[in-house]
Amino acid sequence: MKILEKTSKSVEDAIEEALQELGADRSMVRIEVLDEGSKGLLGFLGARTARVRVTYLQQPLEEGRAFLQKLLDAAGLKSEISATMQDENAVLEIFGDDVAALIGRRGQTLDSLQYLVNIVANRNAEEKQRLIVDVEGYRKRREESLRRLALRMADKVSKDKKKMILEPMTPQERRIIHTTLQNVSNVSTYSEGEDPYRRVIISPENRD
Incomplete structure (x- = not known):
């Protein structure tokens, strides 16, 4: 977490200097005004500069992407990661040679990777963000x-x-x-068992 303290002739000037140095906008930081400063008597006697503390907040998407890239590099996989927003979720999608191995049986390896990325990305974040990790559109194909x-x-x-x-x-x-069949007539769905062996049961709907 990066923390800067800046002084300037005004609070706004001090904030802007800190934002420029951090390469951030106001939505990405926490701002504390330590001293509003004073022009002093006659504009110079007893004058004080304004002082602020600006804390750069952890950005889950950036943290998750960086961590994921380190994992892929360590595994020797030549890959690229695209980051996009889908609804309220951030999606990190992996492209490259041999990355299909990251999916695993029915996506189990990919789910484990996603779980790990979310833990690391959100460990110090003030506002949690769910990250979805995908490999070359696998999750969409699996959903269909x-x-x-x-x-x-x-x-x-x-x-x-x-x-x-x-x-x-x-x-x-x-x-x-469950969602696919919730409006389908003549059948109902429910789940039984404990994870990771929990299953969906599709049952004929009882008619009196």
């Missing part, structure tokens, strides 16, 4: 695949009148199944 699976299994349950137990999924993946 799960939605197709949900609709296909729901159709089978509706026809056969027998419940269907899906494979164990992460909380995020189970949420996709």
Whole structure:
């Protein structure tokens, strides 16, 4: 965490000098006015300069991106990381040779990597920010695949009148199944078991 104390003829001037040195804007810092200063008698007798303390706040997106890049470099993976905002989430997407190995079985390695990045990125942040780590669009493809699976299994349950137990999924993946089928008639969904073996059950809806 960077902290600067600056003095100048006015509080605003001192703040601006600190912001320029930090390369930041006001949304990225905490400002404390230590002395508002005084022009003194007749403009010079007893005059004091203004003094401020400006603290650069940790930016989770920057911290997460830097940490992730260090991990990739240490693993010897030639890669690039793009940072974008999607809704209220920041997405760090990895591109490069051999980065598919970071996904793991059903995204388990990627989920673990995302968990670690979020811990490091937010450890000193005053305002937490959720970071999503992705590899070349994997999460979007996985979401589309799960939605197709949900609709296909729901159709089978509706026809056969027998419940269907899906494979164990992460909380995020189970949420996709539940959301996809929440307005589908003739079926209902619920989850059973304990993580990491918790599963979604698609059941025929009871009709009186």
